[in-house]
Amino acid sequence: MTSNNSTKRPGGLDRRAFLKAGGATALAAILAPGLAGRAEAAFSGTLDMLAWDFQPDTIKTLVGEWTAKGNPAVNVAVIPNLGFSPALQTRLRGGDAIDLFYNFAYNSQKFIDQGWAAKLNDLPGVDDMVADMFESARPAYVNAAGDIISAPYFSAVHMMHYNDRMLKEAGIAAPPQTLQEIHDASKALKDKKIVDSPYVAYWVKEFCEEYLHTYLLNEGITAFDTAGKPVFADDPKTEGVFAWWQTMYQDGLAPKSVLNDDPGKLSNVMAQGDAAFFVLHHYFLTSIRSLNGPESANVMQSPIGGSNHTFQIGEVLQLGQIEDEERRNAAWDLMKFYGWKDSAGKFTVFNQWAKAAGLAAPYPGFFKDPDVIAAFPDYYDLPLISKTFETGSKVIPARTLPWYPDFQAKVGDIVHALLLGQATPKKTVEDLTAAANSAQKGRSL
């Protein structure tokens, strides 16, 4: 916003005016660093930040770097990701003042509505931050009313991880992209006894909701409209998606244990050569490769969805409700540093997360930053991931709405009933529609 100030073009410039303007400019140049420094040091207290336990030493180092540049000290508290949401809500409800905190995207609008998090509109530079994002990512951070509710903590896209050696052995020319291609390739690998259960995915109940969107988007189906109305039921292709999902499990193309397997195990399954396909966030390639299993080096990454889309996800940072203006500005500065760029325009924080685990940021500039490019191991096709963010993926804006967690909590049971053969694809569509409608009508749990 600050960089978009319109400038009035002067009608003319005489000698006196030129000298005045020159003197003023020189004076401003001399005073600017001091003023800037004073502005940075306006808040002299300590900020409070709450994060979940992912490399807390790295969090503290990054925040320490920010403080070392003349910014306020930050008290970083870390609690586990497991139980983070109830713990954070209990703390905020109990009057804890947290200036900046990690949050799950699905909680972001709820926290604004509850008054636990502040809208970012009108904060200096926030429009530039939003403008800097991939267009596809913006609806995750800006709601339908135009309120900016959060900043990115990290982002990812669902990608296909495939075993190149197995595909070549089966005579499959290119990695499958559409659901039908995935089914056919999996069946071919199974029939040729190259691998018994070729396809794995993180289909535990808590995560089925992400796959619901991934598979629907793969077939060009949008689950919810901009108002949050469940429109997937109106699309005739939806039943076909569920029929595919059920077939993959019932026909043994995915292992029976997949309803309970964690991503660590699934990565190992790929590394050991016990599966050929694994659809999950792009950064799981790091996990598979770093396991150094007999097939790790053969696992590659490719897009899914064909001419349609894959699912883009991410968790967020939110700013606490801060009355004191100087404190709020200081916290916002920290938020910009942590969820966007540092004062030198570098993606310092995101670069660290890229090094640590291959996490990404929803900014085109992130993928062009030489430091970021160097941070990703060679086995990543960064232009492909960048392109997937830009044109090959979508976020689901409804996921940030307050009622959404209620719907999310029901998806696992409904999808598992489908996979276990207890429900038909048609009934699954009906059940999911009913779950979405009841969640929107009020608390349904």
Add this chain to the structure above:
Amino acid sequence: MSDIALTRTSRRRGKAATAAGLQRSTTATVILYLCVAVFAVWILLPVWYLVVSSLITPTQLGVKPFPMIPSSITFDNYLSVLTGATGSKGFGSTDMGARLIPAIGQSFFVSSVLVILNLFIAGIAAYGLSRYPFTGSRGFELAIIVSRVVPAIAIIGPFFVAFRVVGILNTPWALIISYNVFTLPLAIMILKNYFDQMPREIEEAAKIDGASRLQTLWIIIVPIARPGLVAAGVLIFLESWSEFFYSLVLTNQLTVPPLLAGFQSVQQFNWNSLAAATVMSMIPPVVLVVIFQRHVVGALTAGAVK
């Protein structure tokens, strides 16, 4: 003393049963031992799985079938947990070494203080309920038991506000105070049951000798009730050691359970390091139980052969 008496009683019964011709047949003995063996395997297999997981590499962990007896072992997982060398090769915490040992220390402190505090309060309460029943004391006992079923999420909010006002959030005292909600009823239940089994004649003799109620409790009852107190103490210690939710909300990973939960980080797991950290954090309670197991079993079965 009491558990020795109980053991003697059961031995006498065993001998009486044998004398009456009820000696167990070989088949029954075999079946019994088989059942015990199956039960032991059922209990110990997960522990063995955990120990093996802590001694193998992530690659070995993914091998099918799981190597219950690994061909090679490594202590790298323990080293990485202690030195924080999980680095960028592993996910989750990278400074676990700097945090695990202090967390074990804090867990030990919280649990130990709680044991002392609970035995004192619960000892007096249980003795009072056992020896001086009052109108409605049975209802009072039931109320104590019922208080254990109140879910933590329902009462954590008021605790948080109170501790924030007092300024003891993220300190061991926040946990010591809040853990009483579930440890104190447990201690009262165990000790009340234990006191009920103790003969009253000794106390009456002390009273005749001029001892006050508190003197009787301290000089006569406490030494006799030592096995019961030890058992209650061990169980309080274990409950406190493994508590997760209060510690999650009221502190920033001050104790072991929320610290171990930190190994799961947004769909990413480091099972080997988690296994190593879990094995290390199991050592204090396991040692405690091994030392005092005789008392725990004795006190918990007190009353079973009444």
